[in-house]
Amino acid sequence: MILSKSTKIRLRFFSIIFTIVSIIIFFVYDNLQKNIVYFYSPEDLKNLSVTPTNKIRLGGLVKQNSLKANANSYVFIITDFKNEIFVEYNGLLPNLFAEGKSAVAEGVLRDKKYFVASSILAKHDENYMPREISNTLKKNELKK
Amino acid sequence: MLFGYIGNLALFLSLIFNVFLIFSSIKTIKNNNHINLKKINFLNNSVFYLLLISFLILIYCFTTSDFSNVAVYKNSHTEKPLIYKISGAWGNHEGSMVLFILILSFFSFIFFRSKVSEQLRFYTIFFQAILISIFLIFLILTSNPFDQIDPKPLQGLGLNPILQDPLLAIHPPFLYFGYVGFSLVFSFTLAGLVTNSFDKSWSQYANFWIILPWSLLTIGIGLGSFWAYYELGWGGYWFWDPVENASLMPWLSATALIHSNIVTLKKDKLHSWTALLAIFTFIMSLLGTFLVRSGILNSVHAFANDPYRGVYILSMILLITFFSLAIFIIKNPKKTLNQEHFFLQKDNFILLNNYFLIFFLSVVLVGTVYPIILDAVSGRSISVGPVYYHTILAPFLFIFLFFMSHGPLLSWNKQDKFLQLKNIKIFLPISVVTSLIIIFWFFDQKDITLILGLLLSIYLIISVIFDLISQKALKLNFGRLTSHLGFGILIFSIFINAYLSKEINTSMKVGDEIKIEEFTIKFSSINKNKKDNYEEVFGNFLVSNKDEKVELSPSIRKYNQPAQITSEVSIKSNFIADYYFAINLSEFEKDKIMVRFYFKPLMFWIWFSILLIALGGFYQSLRFKNEPKI
Numbered sequence: 001m002i003l004s005k006s007t008k009i010r011l012r013f014f015s016i017i018f019t020i021v022s023i024i025i026f027f028v029y030d031n032l033q034k035n036i037v038y039f040y041s042p043e044d045l046k047n048l049s050v051t052p053t054n055k056i057r058l059g060g061l062v063k064q065n066s067l068k069a070n071a072n073s074y075v076f077i078i079t080d081f082k083n084e085i086f087v088e089y090n091g092l093l094p095n096l097f098a099e100g101k102s103a104v105a106e107g108v109l110r111d112k113k114y115f116v117a118s119s120i121l122a123k124h125d126e127n128y129m130p131r132e133i134s135n136t137l138k139k140n141e142l143k144k
Numbered sequence: 145m146l147f148g149y150i151g152n153l154a155l156f157l158s159l160i161f162n163v164f165l166i167f168s169s170i171k172t173i174k175n176n177n178h179i180n181l182k183k184i185n186f187l188n189n190s191v192f193y194l195l196l197i198s199f200l201i202l203i204y205c206f207t208t209s210d211f212s213n214v215a216v217y218k219n220s221h222t223e224k225p226l227i228y229k230i231s232g233a234w235g236n237h238e239g240s241m242v243l244f245i246l247i248l249s250f251f252s253f254i255f256f257r258s259k260v261s262e263q264l265r266f267y268t269i270f271f272q273a274i275l276i277s278i279f280l281i282f283l284i285l286t287s288n289p290f291d292q293i294d295p296k297p298l299q300g301l302g303l304n305p306i307l308q309d310p311l312l313a314i315h316p317p318f319l320y321f322g323y324v325g326f327s328l329v330f331s332f333t334l335a336g337l338v339t340n341s342f343d344k345s346w347s348q349y350a351n352f353w354i355i356l357p358w359s360l361l362t363i364g365i366g367l368g369s370f371w372a373y374y375e376l377g378w379g380g381y382w383f384w385d386p387v388e389n390a391s392l393m394p395w396l397s398a399t400a401l402i403h404s405n406i407v408t409l410k411k412d413k414l415h416s417w418t419a420l421l422a423i424f425t426f427i428m429s430l431l432g433t434f435l436v437r438s439g440i441l442n443s444v445h446a447f448a449n450d451p452y453r454g455v456y457i458l459s460m461i462l463l464i465t466f467f468s469l470a471i472f473i474i475k476n477p478k479k480t481l482n483q484e485h486f487f488l489q490k491d492n493f494i495l496l497n498n499y500f501l502i503f504f505l506s507v508v509l510v511g512t513v514y515p516i517i518l519d520a521v522s523g524r525s526i527s528v529g530p531v532y533y534h535t536i537l538a539p540f541l542f543i544f545l546f547f548m549s550h551g552p553l554l555s556w557n558k559q560d561k562f563l564q565l566k567n568i569k570i571f572l573p574i575s576v577v578t579s580l581i582i583i584f585w586f587f588d589q590k591d592i593t594l595i596l597g598l599l600l601s602i603y604l605i606i607s608v609i610f611d612l613i614s615q616k617a618l619k620l621n622f623g624r625l626t627s628h629l630g631f632g633i634l635i636f637s638i639f640i641n642a643y644l645s646k647e648i649n650t651s652m653k654v655g656d657e658i659k660i661e662e663f664t665i666k667f668s669s670i671n672k673n674k675k676d677n678y679e680e681v682f683g684n685f686l687v688s689n690k691d692e693k694v695e696l697s698p699s700i701r702k703y704n705q706p707a708q709i710t711s712e713v714s715i716k717s718n719f720i721a722d723y724y725f726a727i728n729l730s731e732f733e734k735d736k737i738m739v740r741f742y743f744k745p746l747m748f749w750i751w752f753s754i755l756l757i758a759l760g761g762f763y764q765s766l767r768f769k770n771e772p773k774i
Contacts, residue, residue: 024503027536028507028510028536031532031535032510032514032528034531035528035529035531035532035535036526036528036529037526037528037529038525038526039524039525039526039527057525057527092728092738092740093728093738094728095700095710095711
């Protein structure tokens with residue numbers, strides 16, 4: 001097939017654009033996958049066959065009387081009424097952090113029962129509960 | 145009680161007047177009658193005044209703490225200072241929607257007074273009236289601000305203390321004037337398309353209506369960011385939170401629109417693209433409203449999780465998008481004439497700028513919307529970390545800065561590649577030397593991202609200064625130069641700030657003195673203070689490093705209603721850096737207080753540059769307003 005000169009130019013132009021756009025889309029997609037932080041409840045984690053190694057968020061209620069403070073480091077239990085996970089955190093707890101209230105911790109799992117948090121997410125007001133947590137809690141309360 | 149009824153009545157009447165305006169306009173269009181602008185003007189004004197009345201009544205209900213009103217009961221309290229009673233009127237979902245609609249109508253109100261041709265004015269007001277009606281119905285059906293409770297409660301529930309802040313009193317109005325301002329561009333675009341008058345003169349008028357809301361939005365975003373910086377107490381000013389992204393998306397789209405509209409104006413090109421961007425910008429504003437108001441995001445803005453509101457707003461967006469795109473496709477503006485084409489010409493660089501901005505927009509859009517879609521489809525909850533935005537945006541930002549330095553120096557009509565080379569010869573050595581000096585002087589790490597960020601932002605700043613000096617038409621370009629300079633300073637400050645910020649977290653007792661890195665922190669004393677609606681405990685600290693000694697007094701507030709504790713940061717700011725201090729109570733070590741100290745360089749310049757960007761816009765919009773029309 002003989003292509004005219006202008007068609008050839010156009011063809012080359014479009015193939016270059018196509019390549020660039022595909023590379024960019026791949027780049028964006030790849031980055032998105034790498035930087036997604038998944039949210040888990042203690043129960044989700046229990047049901048997982050493989051323990052995630054990358055950064056995740058863990059949410060639930062802080063169990064009453066579970067908080068212990070050492071020098072600048074805290075250990076407490078996050079629960080969804082059925083399953084519990086120990087959380088270790090080095091740093092400052094937000095003002096609204098309290099036992100019996102909901103909390104979201106971001107960090108990595110050391111093993112299935114022990115979570116090392118790099119940050120505890122601040123909430124905006126005292127009645128507020130992240131939707132993910134209220135969903136899990138509702139589910140578990142219904143099952144009870 | 146009585147006032148509540150009047151407010152409600154005013155809302156209903158404004159809807160009726162609005163619907164009447166729409167139907168009489170349709171009748172005029174159908175029968176091809178003579179346009180009766182007097183009648184339109186009367187209806188348009190009435191809608192505005194009625195909405196204004198109902199908004200003022202709402203404010204009145206808030207200031208007099210009329211708790212028979214549900215919105216007042218839920219969001220106010222008698223012991224709140226007057227200013228927060230007033231700002232409480234738009235610090236909640238219902239009230240903020242009234243403000244939203246009032247601003248829609250306000251733009252319609254002032255637009256009628258512009259010098260645009262009768263036909264264009266008629267159609268713009270017509271489309272604007274449709275938007276107002278859609279939102280009024282939404283307001284009345286799902287979130288009426290004048291709902292009553294019987295019996296009347298004695299006390300209100302109070303406003304979330306972190307919203308009790310002078311900045312937050314003015315942040316929503318600015319943001320709304322920006323967001324909602326784009327509605328007028330949208331209506332004006334549809335009017336231009338429908339009447340086949342989408343041409344040079346259209347874009348001349350449109351300029352003002354694009355740049356004004358853009359400038360207001362810039363200020364609104366800046367205020368929001370400033371609030372997050374000093375109220376949340378984490379030392380950060382931008383978290384890539386979906387709510388922040390929601391305001392950034394229309395901004396990016398509108399920035400692209402400003403530039404493409406200039407091409408339409410100067411070269412009578414890119415009509416379709418400009419029209420599409422104008423429609424898209426408003427849809428992005430609506431998407432922002434949806435994200436923020438529907439309650440699907442966890443945020444201080446999501447006042448109530450009412451699923452019906454979300455569904456309604458989403459259907460509104462789909463409806464508006466569908467019909468506006470249908471109009472765009474049917475009435476596609478005239479095709480570009482084949483003109484002589486040189487690559488190194490200003491309009492091509494502006495087109496390139498548009499591609500980049502749309503790319504930035506897509507990246508933000510994907511990062512914001514993907515978690516929501518995934519959640520809806522598969523029920524998985526995820527969040528996208530800031531690293532995603534940084535890694536993707538940075539390399540493209542560098543190229544963008546380079547083009548931004550050269551594009552404006554090109555000519556509209558001829559190819560002048562020599563100028564290009566000559567400029568590079570000037571800009572490159574200066575920026576390389578300056579950035580190398582800065583890097584070797586201040587930084588231990590030599591990160592390639594940092595080097596490129598500093599180099600290219602300085603490159604842009606120098607090109608703007610060069611442009612400013614050699615400018616023959618300063619008045620004409622002053623707005624653009626100011627905004628571009630602001631952008632250069634902003635990127636420069638962001639990079640310096642990101643790489644030189646320091647953070648110290650520890651717990652301290654009164655009298656303690658600690659030394660970490662180059663800072664010495666001394667906890668000298670504690671004092672208490674009691675106000676009407678809160679108790680406040682101040683910690684007095686002395687922070688010093690080798691060249692600065694600052695006293696900082698952060699505090700903890702215990703609010704009565706709602707019972708909540710907030711940390712108030714203490715910031716000492718100068719042109720070089722901010723010293724930022726926050727304290728928390730430690731519930732578990734009663735004798736100690738947890739302290740957070742941040743050293744944040746060039747924060748002043750971040751705020752100042754945002755102001756510059758906006759001021760450039762204000763200047764330009766005033767100029768467009770006074771310019772003689774074709």
